[in-house]
Amino acid sequence: MRRPILAANWKMNLGRADEALEFVRRIRFPLSEIEGADRVVCPPFTVLAAVAEGLAPTPIAVGAQNMHFEDKGAHTGEISAAMLAGLCRYVILGHSERRAAGGALETDAAIQRKVKTALARDLTPIVCVGENLAQMEAGETHAWVSGQITSAFEGLSAVQVARCVIAYEPIWAIGTGRAATPVDANRVIALSIRASLAEGFGEEVAQAVRVQYGGSVTVDNIADFMAMPDIDGALVGGASLKPDYVDLVRRAVEAAGSH
Numbered sequence: 001m002r003r004p005i006l007a008a009n010w011k012m013n014l015g016r017a018d019e020a021l022e023f024v025r026r027i028r029f030p031l032s033e034i035e036g037a038d039r040v041v042c043p044p045f046t047v048l049a050a051v052a053e054g055l056a057p058t059p060i061a062v063g064a065q066n067m068h069f070e071d072k073g074a075h076t077g078e079i080s081a082a083m084l085a086g087l088c089r090y091v092i093l094g095h096s097e098r099r100a101a102g103g104a105l106e107t108d109a110a111i112q113r114k115v116k117t118a119l120a121r122d123l124t125p126i127v128c129v130g131e132n133l134a135q136m137e138a139g140e141t142h143a144w145v146s147g148q149i150t151s152a153f154e155g156l157s158a159v160q161v162a163r164c165v166i167a168y169e170p171i172w173a174i175g176t177g178r179a180a181t182p183v184d185a186n187r188v189i190a191l192s193i194r195a196s197l198a199e200g201f202g203e204e205v206a207q208a209v210r211v212q213y214g215g216s217v218t219v220d221n222i223a224d225f226m227a228m229p230d231i232d233g234a235l236v237g238g239a240s241l242k243p244d245y246v247d248l249v250r251r252a253v254e255a256a257g258s259h
């Protein structure tokens with residue numbers, strides 16, 4: 001049994017302490033009462049410490065949205081795993097909005113280094129993968145997504161891979177209101193993500209790793225995703241900024257319990 005995991009990706013929102021804490025105060029008690037799933041909030045760096053403190057008395061964990069693969073040095077504006085350790089438990093890596101910005105820090109090789117560094121610092125990586133619209137339409141989803149998986153985890157042990165969380169986020173579904181169908185998302189997760197993990201690290205690891213779906217998840221569609229056998233949770237952007245995010249998590253847990 002894989003424990004469901006719901007992560008809120010605030011992106012570049014609620015980055016001032018007053019607005020972040022006001023929102024945290026609204027959701028923290030109802031959200032902490034929903035048992036049966038790991039709950040993670042990923043705010044901007046500017047309020048990471050404040051949100052962590054605001055959530056400290058609760059079981060809700062905090063995550064960062066990115067990090068550098070080096071521990072320290074001349075990297076102006078960057079944040080390292082060493083800095084995050086102790087401040088948060090999770091870190092989103094390789095989000096498509098970052099990969100799309102390009103550059104040396106978001107290549108497959110860089111993301112592979114980030115995964116290793118995060119694990120070395122006892123952070124749980126949420127590794128994002130997913131195809132763009134042209135790739136989906138050209139029937140290249142499987143090749144692309146399984147390639148991203150192989151690259152991200154290359155050189156890791158099976159035990160290390162089992163500690164990671166993966167988010168399957170088709171780029172065309174992010175922020176568009178056009179979510180993947182639960183059946184399609186489940187198929188990619190089973191046949192492209194778990195199958196690649198099984199090939200590289202064995203069937204046991206493939207079945208142990210938690211895989212989220214992300215891309216236009218809402219309070220209305222979450223239950224359908226969670227009812228799928230290979231979907232263990234969601235990485236939620238826009239809908240995580242609304243007070244009814246608590247209802248989204250509640251529905252997710254109820255739906256997960258039904259299969």
Ligand code: PGA
Pocket residue numbers: 009169173174175176214215216217235236237238239
């Ligand atoms: P969305 O974003 O829920 O707003 O589509 C998801 C994500 O980018 O993680």
